[in-house]
Amino acid sequence: MSIATDIVSLKIMSEVYKKRGLEDLLKMTCEYLEDEVPYIDWVGVYFFERNDELKLMAASNLENDLTWTSNGELKFPLKNSNNEAKGIMIVRSKEAIAFDVTDVSTLEAIAQSLGELSMAN
Numbered sequence: 001m002s003i004a005t006d007i008v009s010l011k012i013m014s015e016v017y018k019k020r021g022l023e024d025l026l027k028m029t030c031e032y033l034e035d036e037v038p039y040i041d042w043v044g045v046y047f048f049e050r051n052d053e054l055k056l057m058a059a060s061n062l063e064n065d066l067t068w069t070s071n072g073e074l075k076f077p078l079k080n081s082n083n084e085a086k087g088i089m090i091v092r093s094k095e096a097i098a099f100d101v102t103d104v105s106t107l108e109a110i111a112q113s114l115g116e117l118s119m120a121n
Contacts, residue, residue, distance in 0.1 A: 002102035004037040009106045011036075016113050025117065026058035029110065033091065034060035039098040040091055042066040047078070047087035047118065054088065071096040076108055078115035086118045 012029050020028070030043040042065055046054035059065065070092035078087040089111045093099065 002100055002106065005033075005040075005103045005106045008032045008036045009110055012110055013113065016117065022117055023058070026114065029089075029114065030058050030060040039093050039095050041070065041094045042090075042092040044090045045078070045087065045114065046090070048085065057087070066092045066094070070094060072098040074099055074104065074107060076111035078111055078118060080118055081116050086115050089114065 011032055012025075015025055015028055026045045030045060033040050033043045042060055044059040044065060045057050047057050049055050056062075072093040072095055074091045076089045076091075077085055078089060080086050089107070091099075091107060
């Protein structure tokens with residue numbers, strides 16, 4: 001199950017190293033994960049605002065976040081290089097058992113990179 005996630009991770013990391021703008025990178029991350037990993041049905045990236053409320057910054061589908069129809073959901077903190085929480089990346093699947101251990105570690109690495117970029121922008 002994790003080969004597709006690994007391939008998408010490489011694409012995303014290549015965009016990170018190209019120094020893309022944060023907004024573009026967040027949007028590409030959501031789109032790549034949903035489009036190219038068959039069991040990922042929705043991805044959203046949220047950042048904390050001043051009052052600690054989450055604001056949706058990018059999503060693979062803005063009209064339907066699959067809150068009620070997803071069977072699997074993973075949440076990854078976005079932390080900057082000072083280990084301060086800046087937001088969260090949520091990945092949802094309609095499949096009950098969609099993610100394996102390798103998916104989790106790969107998605108954690110993506111979230112870590114996005115969190116560190118949030119400080120630079």
